[in-house]
Amino acid sequence: MVWKFLPGCKDITALVSRSMEKDLSVRERWVMKTHLYTCIACRRYLTQLEFMSEVFAKQEKKLEKGEHAPRLSSEASERLKNALKSSKPLILFMLVYCY
């Protein structure tokens, strides 16, 4: 009968979210795990949160690897170049060759 007094899925999803940052008290973690044991819907919810987290992490990696979308339009490219050109007349770049 004790399960009647435990939180429903609505509050459990809030706990699941906090569990991603390990931000739960011992009691809260117990309440969440007990609920997840019997609730497939909330188990899927956790899986889905983990999926989303992985998606953003993988998206970052793709960016680093050079898979860019969207790209700068040629107009935007020109605007940027003009902004840089008008900013400073001359920058001396020192190249030191060692051989």
Next chain:
Amino acid sequence: MQVLTAAIKIKEFDPTAWVEAHGDYLFALAFSRVRDEAAAEGIVRETMLAALHSDSLSGEKSSERVWLAGILKIKVIEFFRNIRQVDSAEDETEMSSYDYLFADETWKDHWTENTMPREWNISPDEALEKGEFCAVLEHCLGELPARVASAFTMHEMDGLGGAEICEILQISRDKYQLVLHRARTHLRRCLEYDWFRKVKV
């Protein structure tokens, strides 16, 4: 050991070369954070201008990109810090519009048979291959209030910690937790209804 001889060449440095070499990458990086082309372009411009006026000019190409990306991420944080708070503190953590998901008639506060999460049956890599998925993801993030989206972005994309994000957005830890909860609730629902339930995976 070889004898090292050095020749010094003074050359006129052309910063527009940065646009050619790194423009697309930096723009994509900024766009992933702010999801607005004009804002992203502005951030890239400020990044390159700041780099131009910086004391330390990076020499090598590969570390040049890393260096510029570092400056860009700082500019993005500044951008987030300056987002004007249009919604009230309560509105930003508003969850009542999701109550219908848990309005089961027999079990209080439980998912209904129709709203309960489905099996998504796809890996993140496979999903990211699909342009429509990426477009829906972007759209879903865009539906959130700007500050809520920024908190989620800083956490998931930049890996910033709670304390840092709370300081940048000037919110309490409790509110931060609610903001992440709202962002996740919304994103999950949006992805499931606007993509997973529509597309045969």
